Amino acid sequence: MDRxxxxxxxxxxxxxxxxxxxALPDPLQGEVWLHDAVALVQRLGPRPxxxxxxxxxxxxxxxxxxxxRALTQLQQGGHLRRLxxxxxxxxxxxxxxxxxxxxxxxGGDWDWMWTTSQPxxxxxxxxxxxxxxxxxxxxxxxxxxxxxxxxxxxxGTGRVHHWVGVRGLDxxxxxxxxxxxxxxxxxxxxxxxxxxQHRGCGLATVVSAALTRWALAGHGACTLGMFSDxxxxxxxxxxxxxxxxxxxxxxxxx
Numbered sequence: 001m002d003r004x005x006x007x008x009x010x011x012x013x014x015x016x017x018x019x020x021x022x023a024l025p026d027p028l029q030g031e032v033w034l035h036d037a038v039a040l041v042q043r044l045g046p047r048p049x050x051x052x053x054x055x056x057x058x059x060x061x062x063x064x065x066x067x068x069r070a071l072t073q074l075q076q077g078g079h080l081r082r083l084x085x086x087x088x089x090x091x092x093x094x095x096x097x098x099x100x101x102x103x104x105x106x107g108g109d110w111d112w113m114w115t116t117s118q119p120x121x122x123x124x125x126x127x128x129x130x131x132x133x134x135x136x137x138x139x140x141x142x143x144x145x146x147x148x149x150x151x152x153x154x155x156g157t158g159r160v161h162h163w164v165g166v167r168g169l170d171x172x173x174x175x176x177x178x179x180x181x182x183x184x185x186x187x188x189x190x191x192x193x194x195x196x197q198h199r200g201c202g203l204a205t206v207v208s209a210a211l212t213r214w215a216l217a218g219h220g221a222c223t224l225g226m227f228s229d230x231x232x233x234x235x236x237x238x239x240x241x242x243x244x245x246x247x248x249x250x251x252x253x254x
Contacts, residue, residue, distance in 0.1 A: 001033040001040070001073050010039060014055045018114045018245040022221050025183040031083065038070035042083060049087035049253070050074060052098070053246070067094045071101040080253065087252045092228065095249040107251035109228040111244045116221050119209040119240040122202070124166075128210040131163035131176065143173045144193050150227065153178065153191035160190060164210055166203055175203035177211050182223055187215035189224035192233070205236050212240055 004010050007026035013034070014020045020039075030042030034055075041051040052071060054063050067090065074080060090098040092109055131140065137156030140163065144151045153160060160178035168174045175194045179187040189211055194203045215222035226233045228247060 001035040001070075001077065004028070004032040004034050004039070013037075014039070014053075017053075017055070018243075019053070019112055022114055022184055022186045022223050023112065023182050029183065031079075033074075033079075035070040035073050036066040038066050040070060040074055040079075042085075043087070043089070047087045047252075048083065049085040049089070050080070051248075052088060052090040052094075054091065054094075064094055064097050067091070068097045068101060071098060075102060085253060087250060089248040089250040092247045092249045098249065098251070103254045104251040105254035107249070109247070109249050110225050111228050111234075112223065112225055112246040112248060113237055113242040113244050114221060114223045115212065115241040115243065116216070117241040118216060119212050122206050122209055124202075124206045125210045125213075127166050128164050128207060129167065131165045133158060133160050133163055133178070136163065139173065140176060140191075143176060143195070144191060147196050148193045151191055151193060153180075155191070162187065162211070162214065163191075164207060164214075166207065168198075174198045175207050177204075177207035179211055179215060179222075186219050186221050186223055187211070189215075189222065199232075204233070205239065208236060209240055 005028060007024065007028050010032065011020050024041065030044050033040040037055050039053045039055055041053060043049045043051055052067060054067060088098065088102065098104060134156055141155045144153065160180055162179040165173050165176040177192040178190050180190045182188050189208060192204055192208055212222045224242065
């Protein structure tokens, strides 16, 4: 394996991959290795591990073989243990390969999406109001847990630095959404939730559009992560101009 230390080099090798550009910081943090045109990017934070990212397009069979060899080098070279890795994320199409090479446990499948295009304007964006991660934490927590048990968003910790919402006629929240920060500083949408009884009215689109417009105004790009089986969310984000750059199979190391 070859060690990479230059973000510019990694971006060039990836063919200007949006995930490399908008999610990975410059300078790179942690260790980044290259093996058979597969980038092995150390992930820091609460779930330390590795992103396993094939670079440039090649046929699927060859890519699967390259991913297998890269994962084998990562394991047999002792890098997982040396760096205290607890999880890996591989392309979903190579999930079977990852389970063959590594002993993997629980996790999820999700899409990393991005846009640099302005979303269509919805007149209802005028109803979107600012919320505060700490002042409104109790209300946000109660609302998100009630209407989306799968939500991963941290509330009240400062991780979400920009919250917005829509209230109904009775003053109660009917939709919320927030933005975290990628390691690059680019806003990353999180916690988009619509009240169960108000779904199908386009409120998730309204909140997401307002957040995306705000992100583009300040940073020129906006990213998000969504569970891959959420067809309704996929439709919303595609309508707003988001595209999938990486579809991840993320699992804990058993």
